[in-house]
Amino acid sequence: MKKLMMALLFVFLLIALILGLQWGLSVARQQPSSQKGETLTFYNWGDYIDPSILSDFSKETGYKVNYQTFDSNEAMYTKIAQGGTNYDLAVPSDYMVAKLTKAGLLAKLDKSKLTGMDHVNPQFLNQSFERGNQYSVPYFWGTLGILYNKTKVDGSKLQNWSSIWSEQYKKRLLLVDSARDILGLTLISQGKSVNDQNKADLAAAQGKLSSLMPNVKAIVGDELKLYMAQGEADLAVTYSGEAKIAMEQNKDLAYTVPKDGSNLWLDNLVIPKKAAHKKAAYALINYLNRPDVAAKNADYIGYATPNQKAYQLLPKSVKSDKAFYPEQSILDRLQVYENFNQYWTQTYNDAFLEFKLGKS
Template identity: 45%
Template sequence: MNERVVGLKKIAVILVLCMAMVLFSGCGQGKVNEKGYYDTLNVYNWGDYIDPVVLEEFEEEYGIKVNYDTFANNEEMLAKIQQGGNDYDVIFPSEYMIETMIKEDLLQELDYKNLSNFKNIGEQFKNLPYDPQNKYSVPYFWGSMGIIYNTKKVDEKVDSWDILWNEKYKGNIFMLDSVRDTVGITLKKLGYSLNTKNIDELEKAKEELIKQKPLVKAYEVDNYKSMMIAGEGAMALTWSGDAMLLIDENKDLAYTIPKEGTNLWFDTMAVPVTSKHKKEAELFIDYMMRPEVAAKCAGYVKYATANVKALEYLPKEEVENELAYPKGNIFEKGEVFIDLADFTTEYDRIWTEIKSH
């Protein structure tokens, strides 16, 4: 046997060993721990949207280090996944973004053999139009969009979106720096669908928001919260969960869902195509669906959990608060965002025009 053949055999052995390392230790992307799991998991979530304790307890139980990153809005998260530069394993998209990501083949189908705790999710939250068979996502939190206001600064009835356009509160109104949410409630104010694809209706919403702009203190996603707690604003467009959290901090604050209707939203957990550790990703999602874990997150964040078994672990006054947990047919409260496909560019266009006006 000549030296060249011996050399080739050595190379072959090295290649086999390298392949084994890829399969069993991640080949530079993490290694298998003593419990048989990859020792790292990359989670991408909204800011302030999980109890840090449950991450610590997951790490301790499974020997998996959670690399936790946050995003400010769905579009930011989508861009990161589209770029493929980050190996995220678990993400938390909203309902309309699930639709978008399914269409773009950016999500992996879930293996429900690994998700035994899915039975804890309420039936009213399963098989919704954005993911009809829950092939790609499981519900996490849900809620409404409304107005939080300071009862010491606002002495009139707050039951309509119109109050956000009241000049009496000039410089004391916060709006969300989020195109679908801010444009959406403006469309509801005008009596239109928040999923409209009618250019004329969208232009009328744009005109309303340009008219409102001099009254707005700031367009924010997170910073307005501390200012509302400190009494530095009269009212703000907000999500129901944030409202509950703020009311806990300042009893002068109150929350209302306007009579014209609202956005009914759902945030979910999913596994993106960027994940190289699907087994561990599904392990994490199943862990998050344990009733006691879901209750810790709901108690910490103050958002309504879709995990009905978790309600048994939450304070009675929170579960019975109909602003946080509306009773009856929740879909009578408002509309669910849908994916607008190519028409999204029209919303982006008018948002740019509003912000630059």
């Protein structure tokens, strides 16, 4: 009897051992030990991702996410350059990608570790700020345009940028507080490039811009969308994403991109050179590039996705909205900002400051 009991005990222990090994292997397959407890630091603009995407990513991969935010490209650049925090993934805008790359602050992407790049619309790849996308992957894109109240402004009269100079808009216009944007639209209205680096052209643009001042009610920042939603002004120069938020709060608002062209901005995913968890960074880039995830993110954020397959998954009402997904004829006239050197950055800033002082 004793031998029988010992034999049964041995069999029981053997079965338990086998079951334990199977369970351990199953867990290992779902969450590799190299990922267990590893935390990815993601440096992004505020409220610029659907929070559920980060939690779903963690559940699926085992990587935790430390989400930190910035409010300007310049603030982000300073933090990455200082190196106090080893950010693993960041989201700079077009010209800032060029600046980070030139400063040697970004890791060159290993294309063999990227998936879903074939989902990205070629229109948003190989841009002037980063040829070949050796360091960046498009995240969201948008435009600079005119947000207006349909009950007070005839949108059919906003066909070009010069329309905002009309005397009928006296003290009715809000401007976003941005030198490149406001001088850029003025240059476009004169048939010039937003990246113009000719002193005579800039002086002419500055002269025309000064004549816009009678129409300007205020020059503001993030609060612009709130002012428009509350009816504080009748029209404004702002970004497509900001316009979308205001329009969701006030159904009388509409957004248009002038036919003479505008700025095409692109926010991008990059891996800083000092990233401590590059494997996790690639995993998140690939996850965000999945059509179902990209569509969910675009639906939450309200900005335009560069992911073609994700675009197809969006509601018809969104896909057909020409203000946020313009026709090709408009896209062909959009210009991406180039990274200016210190001289031209200061020159544009000084010109815009003179304009603002004329308001005070």
